[in-house]
Amino acid sequence: MALLIKTHFKLAKTAIKENRTRSFLTCLGIAIGVASIILILSLMGSISNLVKNEINEIGSDLIVVRPSSTKDSVTSIVEELTSSNTFQKSNLSISDVSAIADLEDVAAAAPISVSVNTIASEKNTFSSVPILGTNDDFIKIEPVTFKFGSFLNKANNDKTVVLGSTLSLALFNTINSTVGKTVTIMGEKYMIIGVLDEIEKSINFDNIDLDNALIIDIENLDKLTGSTQIQQINIKASNTDSLAKVSTEIREKLVSEKHGDENFTVSYGDEITHPASSLFTVVSGMLTVVAAISLVVGGIGVMNIMLVSVAERNHEIGIRKAVGASSRNILMQFLFEALILSILGGIFGLVLGYILAFLLSIITPFAPHISIEIILITLLTTFVVGIIFGIYPALKAAAKNPIESLKHYR
Amino acid sequence: MSKDYYLVLSAKYRNNMGENTLIELKGLTKRYGYGDTESFALKDFDLTIKRGEFIMIMGPSGCGKTTLLNIIGLLDRATSGEYILNGEDVAGISARRQAKLRAKKIGFIFQNFNLIEDLPILENVALPLVYTGYSKTARLKNASNALKRFHLQEREYYFPYQLSGGQQQRVAIARAIVGDPEIILADEPTGNLDSRSSHIVMEELKAIHEEGNTIIMVTHNPALTVYATRVINMLDGHIDTDVKTVADANLPQPISVKIKKRQKPETKIELPKEEEKKKTKKHKKSRRKK
Numbered sequence: 068m069a070l071l072i073k074t075h076f077k078l079a080k081t082a083i084k085e086n087r088t089r090s091f092l093t094c095l096g097i098a099i100g101v102a103s104i105i106l107i108l109s110l111m112g113s114i115s116n117l118v119k120n121e122i123n124e125i126g127s128d129l130i131v132v133r134p135s136s137t138k139d140s141v142t143s144i145v146e147e148l149t150s151s152n153t154f155q156k157s158n159l160s161i162s163d164v165s166a167i168a169d170l171e172d173v174a175a176a177a178p179i180s181v182s183v184n185t186i187a188s189e190k191n192t193f194s195s196v197p198i199l200g201t202n203d204d205f206i207k208i209e210p211v212t213f214k215f216g217s218f219l220n221k222a223n224n225d226k227t228v229v230l231g232s233t234l235s236l237a238l239f240n241t242i243n244s245t246v247g248k249t250v251t252i253m254g255e256k257y258m259i260i261g262v263l264d265e266i267e268k269s270i271n272f273d274n275i276d277l278d279n280a281l282i283i284d285i286e287n288l289d290k291l292t293g294s295t296q297i298q299q300i301n302i303k304a305s306n307t308d309s310l311a312k313v314s315t316e317i318r319e320k321l322v323s324e325k326h327g328d329e330n331f332t333v334s335y336g337d338e339i340t341h342p343a344s345s346l347f348t349v350v351s352g353m354l355t356v357v358a359a360i361s362l363v364v365g366g367i368g369v370m371n372i373m374l375v376s377v378a379e380r381n382h383e384i385g386i387r388k389a390v391g392a393s394s395r396n397i398l399m400q401f402l403f404e405a406l407i408l409s410i411l412g413g414i415f416g417l418v419l420g421y422i423l424a425f426l427l428s429i430i431t432p433f434a435p436h437i438s439i440e441i442i443l444i445t446l447l448t449t450f451v452v453g454i455i456f457g458i459y460p461a462l463k464a465a466a467k468n469p470i471e472s473l474k475h476y477r
Numbered sequence: 478m479s480k481d482y483y484l485v486l487s488a489k490y491r492n493n494m495g496e497n498t499l500i501e502l503k504g505l506t507k508r509y510g511y512g513d514t515e516s517f518a519l520k521d522f523d524l525t526i527k528r529g530e531f532i533m534i535m536g537p538s539g540c541g542k543t544t545l546l547n548i549i550g551l552l553d554r555a556t557s558g559e560y561i562l563n564g565e566d567v568a569g570i571s572a573r574r575q576a577k578l579r580a581k582k583i584g585f586i587f588q589n590f591n592l593i594e595d596l597p598i599l600e601n602v603a604l605p606l607v608y609t610g611y612s613k614t615a616r617l618k619n620a621s622n623a624l625k626r627f628h629l630q631e632r633e634y635y636f637p638y639q640l641s642g643g644q645q646q647r648v649a650i651a652r653a654i655v656g657d658p659e660i661i662l663a664d665e666p667t668g669n670l671d672s673r674s675s676h677i678v679m680e681e682l683k684a685i686h687e688e689g690n691t692i693i694m695v696t697h698n699p700a701l702t703v704y705a706t707r708v709i710n711m712l713d714g715h716i717d718t719d720v721k722t723v724a725d726a727n728l729p730q731p732i733s734v735k736i737k738k739r740q741k742p743e744t745k746i747e748l749p750k751e752e753e754k755k756k757t758k759k760h761k762k763s764r765r766k767k
Contacts, residue, residue: 074607085595386591389552390652391580391608393573469552473591 097412100362105420112436216261373460385472405457413449505558529728536711584653643674
């Protein structure tokens, strides 16, 4: 048996070598599918790595409460993609935040409410500026530093805002301090009391680009807009030993606050790294589907070429059967050829995908994420593709009647 | 040398065995089509073949010669009837067992040679050994020995299209005997060859037969029957005449003397007569000792 496998391998190698161009093009089909999957997986991996690193910086005492969608995921996805407001509808309220903050093991609880609005300074007007509504606990949880001024607190939070560094620059065309100047939101004037340092992390677990954001006290925001959506509550636990226990406490507290409705999730540790926006998940999921389709197309290419090969070698099949090859021998011979074609394509695609990911990393903040799992999964996938698309031509070859095949000579 | 010697010995051993029957066909029927289109390639066909026979099957086209050969070669199945090969009923065995028997016990020679164009002739000859579990070195060694016998050792790495028809057919014969089969089936092996090449091929087959191999050959050429120990004429799926030119007890009997007399003008070719004679002598000796 081992001898036969070696022979099949050699035969497949010869057959592939003999039709070099054809085999290369077939491999390319598989390679493109694999490369796009690798590209997407490595980018997704790099994004969750970015978030993971951030959480490591913040510390291990972070707990996050997020609303969970009550609708089924497909409708909410479609809704998110079609509506201009890409932020999730939430059922967390400001009173929930204060309820959590009152818990014994909780050191700080900051709501994250992101909306978009038009902001004007004396010089410029920007529409679609992300506005982060939060409270003074925010800086206790996240390590932001200030270029100028300070953060909001209970004493000064009336009609005041803090700006991200890029936003400050854009609004006032100056890198100098803008503390003390005013911006207008929905006709109301607000005084700037602080400007953040540059953070240069557009991806984080809050799902907000702080460099471009305007930070305002959440109660002020509530008064201004009339309704506030809280996308997330960040919680710092005082007792870091048992985050599980603290998160259970939070869950129980929230459930009692909401009279039994459990339409939220409490997560800590690595769970947080799941990209905050489901939009991101949806987009990458769709890309993966497209990539998988191209892999299927590649597989069809393999099947096509194998069918041609079987037809071309009809005579050879007849001869082999006449000298003693069983149908199984013939099946294995052609299956091996299909497998080698698709695995070669897989290896080729692996290299191509990582090269593309590295090229992409030059122009974006993503760092390609290479893991042995991705490589193994890819090779396994191409193996499965090879079997699925190789089995039909191989069965066809094995089922040939030797007498008929021997008549077909060139 | 060693290979040839082994063949001679094995032939001797075979002939010493009490039961000399190799193939028994009883009431073999092969039907094509049903109802109105029903036709029989073979009808109630009975045949017993002894070890060491060189059988020529003749008859008009469509009389079932090739069907018979395909059934004996386990490439085809009879609609009904018994086929006993070496004392084993093989009519109803699985396709896999059939393939195994094909690999071990049967060698095919075809009219159109049927060599794989993409493989050098050495690998073509080694092909049956692929399916009987030889290692690659053993395969190529055996194949090389077989080719040497047919004076093609310098062309081991030629491809079939680089050889003449006669040479290709000799390669095909080498492939048929490389696994030391019990029966060699030849379907008009000289049909595509000129008379000179035909003659060489027939001489090779004769030499193989003299080593004790059983050969069943289909032909249209009555001139070739001089090589046979038994000539069967077929008509419409049954045996018309069945003539044994050599008694069963004398199988396999060298008949080279007679043939040389008859075919005097043709034999002045590259045939290595000395070697041929030596073999014959050795064979005779070994028989006499017994």
